[in-house]
Amino acid sequence: MNDDPTSMAPALEAAGLGRQYRGGWALRGCDFTVPAGRICGVVGPNGAGKSTLLSLAARQLDATEGELRVFGEPAATPDQRARVAYVAQDKPLYPGLTVAETLRMGRELNPTWDQEMAQQIVDQGELRPKSRIGSLSGGQRTRVSLALALGKLPDLLLLDEPMADLDPLARHQLMGTLMSAAAERGTSIVVSSHILPELDGVIDHLLLVQGGRIRLAGGLDDILDGHQLLTGPAEGAPLPADLVVEQRIGGRRATTLVRTGDPLDGPWESERPSLDELLLCYLRTPDDPRPNATRPTDPQPDDTQQDTTRASSTRPSTTPANDEKAA
Numbered sequence: 001m002n003d004d005p006t007s008m009a010p011a012l013e014a015a016g017l018g019r020q021y022r023g024g025w026a027l028r029g030c031d032f033t034v035p036a037g038r039i040c041g042v043v044g045p046n047g048a049g050k051s052t053l054l055s056l057a058a059r060q061l062d063a064t065e066g067e068l069r070v071f072g073e074p075a076a077t078p079d080q081r082a083r084v085a086y087v088a089q090d091k092p093l094y095p096g097l098t099v100a101e102t103l104r105m106g107r108e109l110n111p112t113w114d115q116e117m118a119q120q121i122v123d124q125g126e127l128r129p130k131s132r133i134g135s136l137s138g139g140q141r142t143r144v145s146l147a148l149a150l151g152k153l154p155d156l157l158l159l160d161e162p163m164a165d166l167d168p169l170a171r172h173q174l175m176g177t178l179m180s181a182a183a184e185r186g187t188s189i190v191v192s193s194h195i196l197p198e199l200d201g202v203i204d205h206l207l208l209v210q211g212g213r214i215r216l217a218g219g220l221d222d223i224l225d226g227h228q229l230l231t232g233p234a235e236g237a238p239l240p241a242d243l244v245v246e247q248r249i250g251g252r253r254a255t256t257l258v259r260t261g262d263p264l265d266g267p268w269e270s271e272r273p274s275l276d277e278l279l280l281c282y283l284r285t286p287d288d289p290r291p292n293a294t295r296p297t298d299p300q301p302d303d304t305q306q307d308t309t310r311a312s313s314t315r316p317s318t319t320p321a322n323d324e325k326a327a
C-alpha cells in the first residue's frame, strides 16, 4: 500500500510543457497538477494532444520545452520506471508470446508483481494461457495489457483509451478492477477516454485538452462548482461574454454554460452542470472566443511569453489548478 497520497509529491506536475513534432506543436504552454492518489480523466477531441501528454508522462517522449515532473522527478529514473505503468493506445505486446509467457515476462521484469491480480484479469476474459498474443482480438489484447500494467502494482497508471475496444461487460468489469486497485493501494490513475459516460462517477480530477492546450484542469467538484448551466428566455439580460462557454438557443429559450459559480443577476434558472454537459459544451466550442486564445501551431512572434499568457487565459478563472498550485 502506498503512503498517504496527500503527503506525496504530485503524480504529475507540468510547467510550460510543450512537445513539437515535425508537423508542428502537438502540445504547448501546458501548466497543470495532478495530485497523487487522484483518478484523472484526460478528455479532448481527436488530435488534441492526449496521447502525446500520456507518452510524455510515461517518458516515451521528451518534452520540447518546459517540464513534466512525475512524483517530483523531472526526468526518468529507474525507481520511477518501476512505479509507473503505461498502457499505450496501440497496446504493444509481443505477438509471438503466449498469454502465460507474457505474464511470466511481467513477473520476471518487474521488481514488484502481483501474479494473482494479473491472472485474475486474464481469467475473467476466459483467455487460454497457451493462446498466442498475435491470435487474440483487440479487446483480448487490451485485457492482457491491463493485466501486465496492474500486475506491476504501479503507483501511477497511465491508460490511453483503455476501454475503446472492450465490450460493455468487459469494460464494466475492468473499470471495477481498476477502481478497487486505486482504492486499496492509493494508485494514481490518469486515463484518456472518448467515452464520456465511462468517466462519470469514476474520475475525481479532470484535464480537458483542446488544440494542444489545457483548457480545464483541476479537481472535478471544483470545476463543476465553478460553472453553471443557465436556462431562461433567449432575450434575457446579456451575460458577460468572457463568462460564456457556450449558448444554445431553441425557440425562445436559451441554455448557457457560464464559467462562474457565483450568482448572476437575470431571469435564469441555474443548475450545476453534469460532467457530460460541461464537456460537451467545451468540446462544441473549440475556438475560445476570448482574446489571446490560439492554437499552439499558430505562428508566434514572441513564443514563450505569449504562450504562457494564452495558456492561463484559456483556463477559466475558477479553475482549481491555480488554487492547488497556490495551496
Ligand SMILES: Nc1ncnc2c1ncn2[C@@H]1O[C@H](COP(=O)(O)OP(=O)(O)OP(=O)(O)O)[C@@H](O)[C@H]1O
Binding pocket: 021, 022, 023, 025, 026, 044, 045, 046, 047, 048, 049, 050, 051, 052, 053
Ligand atoms: N509521431 C508523430 N509525428 C508527427 N505528428 C504527430 C505524431 N504523433 C502525434 N502527432 C500529431 O500531434 C497532434 C496530437 O496528437 P495526439 O495523438 O497526441 O492526439 P490525441 O488527442 O491522442 O488524439 P486521438 O484522440 O485521435 O488519439 C496531432 O495533430 C497529431 O497529428
